[in-house]
Amino acid sequence: MESAAVKSQGLVIPLIDFSLFLNGTPEQRKETAQAILHGFQTAGFIYLKGLPITPEYRKHIFETSAKYFRLPLETKMSHCWTTPEANRGYSAPGREKTTTLIDPEDVKKLRDAAPDLKESLEIGREGEPGHPNHWPKEEGELVGFKEIMVEFHDKCKSLHTEVMRAIAVGLGIDEHWFDGFTDVGDNTLRLLHYPEVKKDVFTINPGQVRAGAHSDYGSITLLFQDSRGGLQVQSPTGAFVDATPIEDTCVVNAGDLLARWSNDNIKSTIHRVVEPPSGDGDVYPARYSIAYFCNPNFKSHIEAIPGTYGVEKDRKYPGINSGDYLVQRLAATY
Numbered sequence: 001m002e003s004a005a006v007k008s009q010g011l012v013i014p015l016i017d018f019s020l021f022l023n024g025t026p027e028q029r030k031e032t033a034q035a036i037l038h039g040f041q042t043a044g045f046i047y048l049k050g051l052p053i054t055p056e057y058r059k060h061i062f063e064t065s066a067k068y069f070r071l072p073l074e075t076k077m078s079h080c081w082t083t084p085e086a087n088r089g090y091s092a093p094g095r096e097k098t099t100t101l102i103d104p105e106d107v108k109k110l111r112d113a114a115p116d117l118k119e120s121l122e123i124g125r126e127g128e129p130g131h132p133n134h135w136p137k138e139e140g141e142l143v144g145f146k147e148i149m150v151e152f153h154d155k156c157k158s159l160h161t162e163v164m165r166a167i168a169v170g171l172g173i174d175e176h177w178f179d180g181f182t183d184v185g186d187n188t189l190r191l192l193h194y195p196e197v198k199k200d201v202f203t204i205n206p207g208q209v210r211a212g213a214h215s216d217y218g219s220i221t222l223l224f225q226d227s228r229g230g231l232q233v234q235s236p237t238g239a240f241v242d243a244t245p246i247e248d249t250c251v252v253n254a255g256d257l258l259a260r261w262s263n264d265n266i267k268s269t270i271h272r273v274v275e276p277p278s279g280d281g282d283v284y285p286a287r288y289s290i291a292y293f294c295n296p297n298f299k300s301h302i303e304a305i306p307g308t309y310g311v312e313k314d315r316k317y318p319g320i321n322s323g324d325y326l327v328q329r330l331a332a333t334y
Contacts, residue, residue: 005047006243009235013243014039019050021166030169037170037266044269045233045253047246048163053155055248058224062288064148067141068121069193069288079134081122084330087188088124089134093117093195117197118211118273123189125157126150149189156222156292157185163220163252167266173306184297186323187218194230194273194287211273213240216255217329218295223251228287234270243271257296257325260317263308298323 006013014035021032039046069076073092081089123133135146164178194211213234225231225245232240233253243251259268276284296302303319 005246005249006043006045006233006241008241009237009239011043011233011235011241013043013045013047013233015047015049015246015249017050018048018162018166021169022050022052022162033166033169036163036166040167040254040258040266042267043233044259044267045243045251045271047249047251049246049249051159051248051250053159053250058248061148061152061290062224062226064145065121065191065290066193066288068136068145068191069119071136071142075136076119076121079121079136084327086124086131087326087330088122088131091120091122093119117201118192118194120193121191123149123153123191125153125185125187128186149191153185153187153189153292156189156294157182157187159222159250160187160220160292160294163222171262171265171305171307177305181296181300181322182294184299186295186298188293188295190291190293192289192291194289196286197275197284199275199282199284213270213272215268215270216253216293217257217326218255218293219258219261220294221253221255222292222294223253224290224292225251226288228276228285230273230276230287231289232272232274240272240274255293256329257302257322260320261296261302261305263304263313263316265305265308295326296322298326 003015004012005015016032016035016039018032020028021036024032036046076090077092079090081087081091121134124131126133133146136142138145161179161182164182165175168175168177223231227245227247229242229245231243231245231251233243235241253271254266254268256268259266273287276287298321300322301319302322302325304315304317309315
């Protein structure tokens, strides 16, 4: 049922057929859920295939994303990211610095020394009062952009709900336990473009990366990669291991809030994006990826999931509001 997508330095990331959870027999659903939970407990990462998002649809989304990033910089800057509370809009290369550091001054020093070589567009749930999305003008090749991205946001929201149901089945709690935490869809769709870059940029500045080492903040992240590569996951030995793209899969990783929610039963693992495996010539081609950052509803109160604490294991963390926690983490990043 499952094989290893990555196996190196003590890190084993399983490749799991999610269609067996969505459409399988009760036994297949249970086995798949247990494999998903085990992957999150040991590696913090899994690869899923057999998704309801078809290869053709996915290609369409990537092509639409690339059209956005072809806009002139001044046009994209008019859609600029504003506040951690809104977390919507365009971020130019160097604006964000992904890191494990918390102190804003420390983050600024790191950003100045080795800015992340990427640009992004954040799209939140459409219709959230006070926080409109920053849509480009519907003209030229961007006609239909909003409709396409709103639909994709909804598809990813459904996938988030199903993965959380699989985690619930794996934990032996009611399959729908998380439904009331995922129904609003307070999630962020991030379109990412890592522009082509000369190889010597990485030689001149050994600390240079396309996205710095970090863990994600929310419950889970759905990551759709192109074929370029560059994603690395930290292994138990501390070494970073290539999470090589596998066609028609989604890489799913657990975030810090899910680790906390699970009383550290589930791992949130450090990862980064570096220069891709070397190719011909002196330039690395552009890389595109799409991340969908899933969160519990912002109004949710998060405390240890039933069954993750008891006589032999205390609750490690006090309860926390989901939205407040995420704003606090985002404020340090930008």
